[in-house]
Amino acid sequence: MRRVSTPSLALSVLDDLARDALDPAYTAAAARRAALTDPGTVDPDATEPDATEPDATEPDATEPDAVEPDATEPGGRRRAWAVWLVLGVLGVAMAFAVHRQSVQAPAVERARTALIADVRSRTAADRALAARIDGLRAETARQRAVALGRSRSGAALNARIAGLETAAGDTAVHGAGVTLRLADAPADPPAGAGPAGAGSAPADILAPVAGRILDRDVADAANALWAAGARAVSVGGVRLTATTAIRTAGDTILVGFTPLQSPYDLVAVGDPGRLAAGVTGSAAGRRLAGYHTTFGIGFSVARGPALTVPAATVTMPRLARESAR
Amino acid sequence: MIGALALAVGLAVGVVLNPTAPSWLDPYLPIAVVAALDAVFGGLRAALEKVFDDKVFVVSFISNVLVAALVVFIGDKLGVGGQLSTAVVVVFGIRIFANAAAIRRQVFKA
Amino acid sequence: MRAVRRPELGSLRRPGRARVAVWVLLAVLGFGITVSVRAHSGAAGLSNARPDDLVGILDDLDAKGRRLQSEADSLQETRDRLNGSDSGAEALAEARSRAEGLAILAGTVGAQGPGIEVTIDDSGGRVGADVLVDAIQELRDAGAEALQVGAVRVVASTAVVDPTGGGIAVDGHHLGPPYRILAIGDAHTLAQAMQIPGGVLDTVASRDGAVASVATPALVRITAVRP
Numbered sequence: 093m094r095r096v097s098t099p100s101l102a103l104s105v106l107d108d109l110a111r112d113a114l115d116p117a118y119t120a121a122a123a124r125r126a127a128l129t130d131p132g133t134v135d136p137d138a139t140e141p142d143a144t145e146p147d148a149t150e151p152d153a154t155e156p157d158a159v160e161p162d163a164t165e166p167g168g169r170r171r172a173w174a175v176w177l178v179l180g181v182l183g184v185a186m187a188f189a190v191h192r193q194s195v196q197a198p199a200v201e202r203a204r205t206a207l208i209a210d211v212r213s214r215t216a217a218d219r220a221l222a223a224r225i226d227g228l229r230a231e232t233a234r235q236r237a238v239a240l241g242r243s244r245s246g247a248a249l250n251a252r253i254a255g256l257e258t259a260a261g262d263t264a265v266h267g268a269g270v271t272l273r274l275a276d277a278p279a280d281p282p283a284g285a286g287p288a289g290a291g292s293a294p295a296d297i298l299a300p301v302a303g304r305i306l307d308r309d310v311a312d313a314a315n316a317l318w319a320a321g322a323r324a325v326s327v328g329g330v331r332l333t334a335t336t337a338i339r340t341a342g343d344t345i346l347v348g349f350t351p352l353q354s355p356y357d358l359v360a361v362g363d364p365g366r367l368a369a370g371v372t373g374s375a376a377g378r379r380l381a382g383y384h385t386t387f388g389i390g391f392s393v394a395r396g397p398a399l400t401v402p403a404a405t406v407t408m409p410r411l412a413r414e415s416a417r
Numbered sequence: 418m419i420g421a422l423a424l425a426v427g428l429a430v431g432v433v434l435n436p437t438a439p440s441w442l443d444p445y446l447p448i449a450v451v452a453a454l455d456a457v458f459g460g461l462r463a464a465l466e467k468v469f470d471d472k473v474f475v476v477s478f479i480s481n482v483l484v485a486a487l488v489v490f491i492g493d494k495l496g497v498g499g500q501l502s503t504a505v506v507v508v509f510g511i512r513i514f515a516n517a518a519a520i521r522r523q524v525f526k527a
Numbered sequence: 528m529r530a531v532r533r534p535e536l537g538s539l540r541r542p543g544r545a546r547v548a549v550w551v552l553l554a555v556l557g558f559g560i561t562v563s564v565r566a567h568s569g570a571a572g573l574s575n576a577r578p579d580d581l582v583g584i585l586d587d588l589d590a591k592g593r594r595l596q597s598e599a600d601s602l603q604e605t606r607d608r609l610n611g612s613d614s615g616a617e618a619l620a621e622a623r624s625r626a627e628g629l630a631i632l633a634g635t636v637g638a639q640g641p642g643i644e645v646t647i648d649d650s651g652g653r654v655g656a657d658v659l660v661d662a663i664q665e666l667r668d669a670g671a672e673a674l675q676v677g678a679v680r681v682v683a684s685t686a687v688v689d690p691t692g693g694g695i696a697v698d699g700h701h702l703g704p705p706y707r708i709l710a711i712g713d714a715h716t717l718a719q720a721m722q723i724p725g726g727v728l729d730t731v732a733s734r735d736g737a738v739a740s741v742a743t744p745a746l747v748r749i750t751a752v753r754p
Contacts, residue, residue, distance in 0.1 A: 114459060114462055114463060114466070114516065114519065115456075115459045115463070115473065115477050117470075117473045117476070117477060118459070118463040118466075118468045118469065118470060118473050119468060121468070121470040121472070121473050122467075122468035122470070125470075186495070189494075189495045189496065190494045190495065203578060204577075204578050204581065207578060207581035207582065207585065208581060210581075210585055211581060211584050211585055211588065214585065214588045214589070214592060215588065217592065218588060218591055218592050218595055221592065221595040221596060221599055222595060224599055225595060225598055225599050225602060228599065228602040228603060228606055229602060231606055232602060232605050232606050232609060232621065235606065235609040235610070235618065236609070236618050236621060236622050236625075239609065239615055239617075239618030239619075240618055240619065240622055242615070246618075246619065246622070249619075249622050249623070249626060250622065252626055253622060253625055253626050253629065256626060256629035256630055256632075256633050256635065257629060259629075259633035259635070259682075259753075260629045260632040260633045260683075261632075261683055262629070307664070308657070308660070308661065311660055311661075311664050312657070312660060315656075315660050315686050315687060315688075316686075318683075318684045318685065318686035319686035319688050322684065323684075325683075325684075332683050333632065333683045334632050334633070334634065334667075334673075334674070334681070334682045334683045335632065335667055335670075335671065335672060336667060336683070337664050337665075337667035337668035338664050339664060339665070339668045341580040341581075341583040341584045341587070342577050342579070342580025342581075342583075343580070344580060344584065346584065346587065348591075349587045349588055349590070349591040351584060374688070375656075375688070375689060405595070406629070406632060407594050407595065407598040408598065408601075408624075408625070408628035408629075408632075409628055409631050409632065409638075409640075409672035409673065409711075410594075410597075410672070411640040411641055411642075411672055411711060411712055411713065412631050412638040412639070412640040412672040412673045412711040412712075412749075413627075413631075413638065413639055413640055414627045414630065414631060414636050414637065414638060415636075415637040415638055415639035415748060415749075415750075419550055420549060420550060420553050421553075423549075423550040423551070423553040423554040423557070424553045424554065424556060424557040425557065426554050426557065427553065427554035427555060427556060427557020427558040427559075427560075427561075428557035428558070428560060428561055429557075430554075430557070430558055430561075431557060431558045431559075431560065431561025431562055432561055446559060446562060446563040447563045449559065450556065450559050450560055450563050453552070453556045453559065454556070457553065457556065460549075471543060471545030471546045471548065471549050472545045474545075474549050474552075475545055475548045475549060475552060478552045478556075479552070
């Protein structure tokens with residue numbers, strides 16, 4: 093309206109956004125302060141600043157004034173009716189849209205949402221339980237150390253346990269190593285980028301499997317890290333132990349039953365040069381590099397001087413018993 | 418200065434308490450954070466231009482967050498939640514960039 | 528918007544209410560950022576999972592939760608016993624059982640218990656490291672507590688590679704067919720995990736000249752150990 097010849101609406105909106113980036117309320121408030129110290133110059137525009145939302149689409153302060161004086165005239169009243177009518181129509185349309193949406197979002201969708209909430213709450217509960225176990229473990233370890241410290245054989249047993257804990261992944265490991273990142277290929281053009289963007293919400297579900305990281309990709313990458321001499325490996329912050337599985341449920345990769353999502357960071361502690369060379373030179377590394385060029389998946393290896401692989405919450409075997417050899 | 422400290426305190430509390438947001442908040446929280454960041458950048462720029470006003474900041478912060486959440490909520494109800502969230506992010510993103518550019522000009526004179 | 532209390536910015540006077548509100552809001556923002564970062568890094572990837580998959584994940588989480596719960600319970604019991612008077616003998620017993628469990632997980636001692644034995648025969652040389660990696664992951668997923676492939680104990684750091692010249696190398700030990708995998712755990716669950724459609728048995732069967740079978744002996748003995 094204000095500009096007669098704009099190349100395109102979209103451009104002018106962007107333009108306005110950038111131009112009016114500073115909340116006009118600030119300038120208005122500043123002007124008001126200036127006016128207070130110097131009452132001679134009251135800025136009329138500043139009397140009613142719209143502090144709520146300075147949208148670019150909002151007209152200049154000069155514009156609305158043009159309508160109001162007419163309000164008492166017959167034409168003005170008719171206009172007022174028109175506004176009410178339009179608002180009423182809008183209300184009805186929105187009610188329809190909301191209703192349709194709630195009908196269309198069927199029971200399946202609602203059940204899915206409930207399931208997701210369930211998964212999240214249970215993941216959180218498991219995390220809390222793991223924290224409690226870690227606390228109890230520390231406490232019993234302390235008690236044990238005190239009780240066993242009195243005898244030589246007890247102390248030896250305690251030292252043996254400490255060594256086994258390290259081997260079983262019950263303690264965090266720090267040191268130099270590499271971070272291997274795997275990521276799903278970026279989705280097709282983002283929604284809104286073009287006409288195809290409209291209504292492309294289900295695109296994620298139908299995304300080609302080719303650009304997705306699968307559980308076997310993560311497992312193969314971890315395998316390559318072990319083969320290259322890693323001392324400890326974690327995936328998405330989950331320490332890999334002898335009983336940690338890397339599995340998939342549909343499109344979600346689970347490591348030690350913890351759902352993860354792209355990007356997947358594998359942190360390995362060990363000789364960084366050997367690890368990096370070992371991974372990129374392995375069959376899995378070559379395969380993933382190939383996927384990187386053909387399908388656009390993310391595959392990168394970065395060396396790090398000080399990495400941490402967290403401790404696992406190791407649960408004791410319940411069925412396996414030690415057997416004499 | 419204290420503002421930056423307050424922000425750091427909030428971050429620290431979040432890291433320490435390790436909270437999990439209730440799932441009904443999921444669609445709103447990121448949008449609200451982006452909207453709040455817009456208000457913060459606007460306030461920072463205003464401060465550098467010596468026109469900062471506490472009240473304007475508070476009002477713009479709260480209204481930004483509420484309006485952004487409302488837009489997403491209505492979008493959800495109308496079935497265009499994803500697209501509207503994108504729109505909100507784009508709009509605030511552009512404003513954040515514009516304000517960041519202004520701040521940069523103020524600070525580095527370039 | 529009416530009163531302008533402080534005409535100058537950054538004064539050293541007592542902060543006004545609005546200024547305090549600014550600080551509070553900034554702190555809330557910081558908090559909100561961490562919360563949403565965490566929410567995003569958590570289970571956000573589930574948002575386009577199918578209901579069937581979600582049910583599967585829930586089952587797994589249930590199993591994990593039960594395992595953690597029983598672990599926590601037994602630990603609590605241990606702690607209470609150790610708190611009792613004359614805890615020397617108790618501590619020794621606790622330490623022994625802890626050492627035993629850890630040693631089984633770390634693979635430094637032999638192990639026995641219920642479980643399965645998987646045999647993969649591969650006359651055509653079509654079964655590679657990928658199948659073995661898959662089988663190991665599947666068995667771990669089904670709750671295997673101790674694993675052995677050929678004469679090699681499988682632990683966290685076990686790597687399986689395709690060496691030049693055929694066969695499979697597990698932790699540097701060259702193995703040839705038939706490959707024998709021993710797993711200790713709930714035999715029924717382990718066997719089912721191998722037999723699910725598209726699982727390890729199917730994968731092996733789809734390769735020429737290869738066939739896999741599952742046996743459930745009364746007692747599985749894992750004798751291979753780590754140094």
